[in-house]
Amino acid sequence: MEAEFQIFVILLAVLAGTALVARRTNIAPAILLLLAGTVLAFVPGMPSLELPPELVLLVVLPPLIYSASVAMSWREFRYNLRPIILLSVGCVIFTAFAVAAATHYLIGLPWSIGFLLGAIVSPPDVVAPLAIARKLGLPRRILVVLEGEGLANDATALILYRFAVIAISTGTFSLTKATGTFLVIVIGEVLFGAAVGWISLRARHRARDPQIEITLSLITPYVAYWVPEHLGGSGVISTVACGLYMSWNGPLWISSATRLQGIFFWDLVIYLIEGMLFLLTGFQMRSLFERSKAFPLDDILTATALVAVMIIIARFAWVFPATYLPRLISSVRERDPPPPWQWTFIVAFTGVRGAVSLAAALALPFALPDGESFPYRDLILFVSFGVIFITLVGLGLGLPPVVRWLGVAQAGRAEHLAEHEQEIAARREALGSALKSLEAITDDRELSDEVVKLLRARHEVRVNQLPDSLDPDAREVSAMGMELTRELIAAERKFIHVLLRDGKITDEVRRRIERDLDLEEASLANRDLRRLPL
Known part of the structure; x- marks a missing residue:
């Protein structure tokens, strides 16, 4: 137990240190964390850390999806519903079939195994690419489409994944039955997620206590996710629906005290979850390297390179037609004019895979119902990790120069x-x-x-x-005023500390005054015009 706690403290230290390096180098923390986890995995004396798939799928994924859904604007999500569905459903299915065909015809994998592998690596991650894209100052619509896709595509991929595992285990597959099941899951989860959001908001409103309300907010995504997942669904769609319901209806039901404390709480929780997730993903390299000895190295590298290239090509092959073909219809074109090709290129380029793909690969059963080993399990694991590594590091590092080259940030x-x-x-x-x-x-x-x-x-x-306007002179005056206000707040803090030290006020009085000063300083940071792009 002591050794496990020491490893946990080491991981926290690496997480904090990597965040500082990422800030100085302007590299996405997810990339550095994955690399740091991979390096740590091979440090002599470092124990092997397995990433339990149920930890990702049942414990980590619900709060990540819920938090992103609450931050998403329901109005923007609804306005961009067509591209989001085309990407989160159409592109995922297209990519799965493309990977299946490539691996079947080029390296001889069975169709069922190729489709399973395609389902695992088809959904882009929602965390890493958005963290990179937001820093680059991309247009809002690109961010909304990418975020909406990242929220919903895991559901499509996990449903395809389950169909593929069942088909391999039983040797049978019915497209009609699978399509009907998919529609039932989507409709049922949307209704259930909205119901969970409705109940959660009213329970939190009745509680009228920030600690209780934040606790209920932490329970909400697990209720929305676990119940559908236990009944054979994905849980993802339900969690997204719940989060979007909370995003649209929450402001009038949640108190200001709960909102202020909840923002800090959720920011910290998501920061720790995301950081640990990428670190532990890197740690899997050691166990995967040991398992890879059962296959020729050339076969593993060939399969990994082939799948990585196919998912990139498939995304470009899907995104451009899906963007411009619907606009051949005049009503669609008038309502939603075609975006510049540079925007479409950025959406197609941003296809980074994440830990959900690795968790799905790790969750593969070790044996079939008849007792035989699950075919190609270790190969699927290694290829999945390789695709995550290649897309996160390659596309993640390549996105900033591509954005500058295309001039999209302007x-x-x-x-x-x-x-x-x-x-x-x-x-x-x-x-x-x-x-x-x-x-x-x-x-x-x-x-x-x-x-x-x-x-x-x-x-x-x-x-x-x-400010009267956002012209440079007004921004400079506003920035100077805010800086002087911060100095005055700091002087007030020092004086309050002197009063406390001299025994003229109590600690409770000092805390109340400090809270007001903290809120005023946070308000200044929220209005700081220097954060605007120049």
Whole structure:
């Protein structure tokens, strides 16, 4: 037990150190964590760490999917539903068949094994590519499509995966039955996920306690995922539906105290889960290397290279027609004009595979019902890890120069500036609405002049904090004002500490004052215009 805890502490230290290196080198943390885990796996004396598939599929995946779904805009998800479905369902199925055909005709794998391998490596990851893409300042629609695809494609892949395993185990497969089952799973999980979200919101609203509400929020994704998964579904669609329901309806039901504490809690949980997941994925290289000795090295490398090339080619072969062919219909073209080919290229290029593919490979049974060993199990494991490694490192490192070469970030910067202009306008309109409410309240109620004066002063302070525009001079003035405000907050903190040290206030008083200062400083960070793209 002590040794396991020591390994856990070492992994936390590596996670923190890798994050610092990633910030200095501007390389995606997921890439460095995978490389760090691979290196650590071969350190002499380091015990072998197996990544239990049930840990990923039943414990890690639900909160990751739920958190991403809550952060997703339901309106944007619905608007981009066509490309999201074409990618998360159509591209996954197309890639699975492409891998099956390539491995069957070029290296002689049975059709069933090739399709199983294709189902495992077909879904792109949602974590790593988005972490890279957000840093590059890509247009919002590209991010929404990639995120929506990453949320839903795991469900398609896991359902195909189960069909393939059953077909290999029993030797039979019915396309009609599989299609009907797929539709039932999708419809049932959407309804169940929305129901879980509805119940969760009302339970949290009745609790009216941040600690209880955050605990309920942590339970929610597991309820949404485990029940459908136990009944033979994927659980992914249900969790996505639950998260989208919470995203759209939560703001009016969740208190400000819960929201502030919950954002910090979920940010930390997701940061630790994602980091540990990529570290442990790298650790699997050692056990996979030992298992690979049962196959000729040339066969393993050939199969890995072939599958990696096929999934990249298949994605490009699917994304471009799926983007432009529907727009040959005039109604679709008028409602949604075709995007620049550079945007489509970025979506096609961003096909990084992640830990879900490895977990699915690890979850393969060791033996068939008749007692025979599961065919090609170790080869599938090694190829799956190789594809993850090649796409994460290769495509992940290649995405920034590709974005610069295509000039896509320029559209993203213009879009972000327009978005912040809208934000300033929305803040001003909201403050104007609040002022009208204050005037109505003053007319309806007998308020003292002191109270009205205090409320108007608060309103004027908030109005004055908004910049007039986002031109460089205004941004410079706003940035200087925020920096000076931070210095004043720091001076206030030091004075409060002196009062505490001299015994003039209690620790409880100091904590309340510090909380107000922390909230004010966090508000400054939220409005910092220097974060806008130049």
